[in-house]
Amino acid sequence: EKGIGADTLTNEDLVRRMLFGRGQDPEKRRLIRCCALFAFFGVKDDKSHQLAFIAEEVANVSRESLHRLCNELERRGIIQQRGRYMHVRPLPLAVRLAAEWWETVPSGEAQDVVENAEQDLVDPLCQQLERLKDVENAREIAGELCADGNSFTQAEVLKTSVGGRIFRALTVLNPPAAANALALAFGDKTTAELLQVEDGRRQLVRALEHLAFHQETFNTAARLLLHFAAAENEGWANNATGRFQQLFHIAL
Numbered sequence: 001e002k003g004i005g006a007d008t009l010t011n012e013d014l015v016r017r018m019l020f021g022r023g024q025d026p027e028k029r030r031l032i033r034c035c036a037l038f039a040f041f042g043v044k045d046d047k048s049h050q051l052a053f054i055a056e057e058v059a060n061v062s063r064e065s066l067h068r069l070c071n072e073l074e075r076r077g078i079i080q081q082r083g084r085y086m087h088v089r090p091l092p093l094a095v096r097l098a099a100e101w102w103e104t105v106p107s108g109e110a111q112d113v114v115e116n117a118e119q120d121l122v123d124p125l126c127q128q129l130e131r132l133k134d135v136e137n138a139r140e141i142a143g144e145l146c147a148d149g150n151s152f153t154q155a156e157v158l159k160t161s162v163g164g165r166i167f168r169a170l171t172v173l174n175p176p177a178a179a180n181a182l183a184l185a186f187g188d189k190t191t192a193e194l195l196q197v198e199d200g201r202r203q204l205v206r207a208l209e210h211l212a213f214h215q216e217t218f219n220t221a222a223r224l225l226l227h228f229a230a231a232e233n234e235g236w237a238n239n240a241t242g243r244f245q246q247l248f249h250i251a252l
Contacts, residue, residue, distance in 0.1 A: 164203025
């Protein structure tokens with residue numbers, strides 16, 4: 001606008017102008033936030049069910065309505081399509097919009113999205129989640145998901161590949177809550193029981209590796225890594241045994 005320099009615009013002004021120019025459209029912005037929850041999402045052929053999930057289960061609109069908006073935003077450069085997938089761009093805008101969703105959504109609704117996401121949307125959801133570690137509401141919801149009695153304190157959930165991947169994202173958002181959840185789920189398991197953890201084991205070892213990086217969760221993570229190492233059933237170098245040994249160098 002004439003007479004207004006870019007240095008006088010707030011972050012909110014810049015976001016609004018990128019999305020709508022000089023106008024505003026709260027409903028469209030709400031729908032874009034729902035798309036930005038995912039690092040990418042399918043819209044064509046055998047991946048079209050991903051857009052349907054976002055439309056019907058997250059945004060509460062029809063798939064056709066959301067697809068029309070995505071096409072409109074693609075023409076304006078806010079969404080980019082590559083093959084069967086779309087994603088909100090640029091990345092800083094996508095992260096800002098995802099953060100807005102987490103900051104405003106009721107905690108129960110957020111838990112439903114995390115726990116009931118389409119299986120092939122889990123990884124793009126987690127990729128975006130891991131970028132939001134400084135969003136207070138996201139941290140609080142991660143804590144609720146990891147609270148005693150909830151899904152992510154149950155070994156049956158965590159030892160699946162999907163449950164383990166979501167949990168790994170929660171360790172980034174709220175390390176203390178995640179460490180406590182793992183202790184509740186696996187702290188009293190025997191070696192024989194831990195040997196049966198296979199599908200989600202990769203995700204759990206990576207989660208424990210992340211938790212061991214933080215001083216406040218090191219003791220819990222190291223102890224659990226040792227338990228998994230005693231029940232080792234993987235043959236590669238970055239298994240639980242390898243990661244545990246890496247915690248204790250004689251010299252750097």
